[in-house]
Amino acid sequence: MVFAYAYDMTTNASLINNGIAAILAKNNVHVSVSIDGLPSGNDAIRKTKNKTDSSFIEIEKGINCLIDNGVNVDFSSVLSSKNYNQYDESFIDYAKSKGVTSIVVILSFMDDSLKPQAVATPEEISEKLFRLYVYGKNHGILVNGYWYNPIARLLSTEVNDKHNTYLEFHDTCTATGFQLNVEPSGDIFACRATSLRLGEINDFDSVFSRPEYSWTVMRTYNNVKACAGCEIEGFCQGVCIGHVEQKYNNDIYNIDPDYCNVYRSITSKILFHALAKQRER
Ligand code: SF4
Structure with a gap:
């Protein structure tokens, strides 16, 4: 039996330099950069050690270094009560400018005060995710996350990840x-x-x-x-x-x-959106 393998890495990119990026590129490592929006949103939650500098600037340096060295880069964001109001379509424009084709948006959990539900209702969160999803789709970027898994599974048993296409075989979590x-x-x-x-x-x-x-x-x-x-x-x-x-x-x-409540709402929104698009064809 031949086993396929692939390497993925998640990083905030702040320690990436040309040497590291070249090794990642050589080994075809797919890098997911943790970045929680543009400076106003990202820096509200991702603090530097001295808590005053912009971590966005450090992350962006790392992103540019990865891209310059030919590394395949995607973004991963946490949507929390701290960056909820700042995280919007402008971040998708930024991702597009970097050639990114996928943004994972994870709803913050574990700490009640950081959950987006601390500042928005489940319906408002669903509406925001839906807007981001549609905007991303219109700009060639898949905005997804755990909240996207039910609709992905409902529409197809095929999964396209960064490395392969295969039949769905795992659970939501x-x-x-x-x-x-x-x-x-x-x-x-x-x-x-x-x-x-x-x-x-x-x-x-x-x-x-x-x-x-x-x-x-x-x-x-x-x-x-x-x-x-x-x-x-x-x-x-x-x-x-x-x-x-x-x-x-x-x-x-x-x-x-x-x-x-977020999962049910976003699933139905994307489903009806997909059906409407299909009828238009
Ligand atoms: S009850 Fe909650 S966890 Fe269970 S299937 Fe429905 S949305 Fe998912």
């Missing part, structure tokens, strides 16, 4: 699907956001027979009672399990209605 996180200590978790230890690297094979592993990966479609009857049941598997674990005292078989 990567931690319950195909992902393992190995810490420098050798401890293994499903994700950096979860605290349930699945085992350790020196006894790797035993991870898959441990109850902790089953508990994590079986938190899937139809196994979360609260999802029964939801209009996107079967296409959505809930939000980040690290968030749910923290919110419900380690019980990951739960949902967070704050995000469910």
Whole structure:
């Protein structure tokens, strides 16, 4: 059997230099740069060590260095209460100017005060994501995130990532699907956001027979009672399990209605948009 492999890296790009960028380009590493909008939005949440300089300037230097060295770059943003009002279509224009074709927009979770729901209703958040999605689409940029997974799955079983096209095989939350996180200590978790230890690297094979592993990966479609009857049941598997674990005292078989309302709303908006576009053809 031949295994395909590919390298991805997520970075805020602040330590990227020509030497590093050249190695990334040589090994065809796809780099996702964490950047939370233009300076007014990004710098509201991403502080430099001295808390006064603009981290945007540092990130942009890194982006330019990556691009100049021929590295394939996409953006990844966190939409939070801090940058909610500043994050808009102008950031998509900026991404386009850099040749970026995909922006992942993650809704902040874990800390209630940082959630976008602290400053906007689920419907307002859905409306904003929809506007960004349509604007991006019209400019050749896929604006996506966990909130996009239900509609992507509903419209197609084919996934086009940066490296390949393949049939959908994983769950909404990567931690319950195909992902393992190995810490420098050798401890293994499903994700950096979860605290349930699945085992350790020196006894790797035993991870898959441990109850902790089953508990994590079986938190899937139809196994979360609260999802029964939801209009996107079967296409959505809930939000980040690290968030749910923290919110419900380690019980990951739960949902967070704050995000469910966004997911349901954005799914229906994009679906009706796609149908309207199809009718126009
Ligand atoms: S109830 Fe929430 S987590 Fe479950 S399918 Fe619906 S939107 Fe997704």
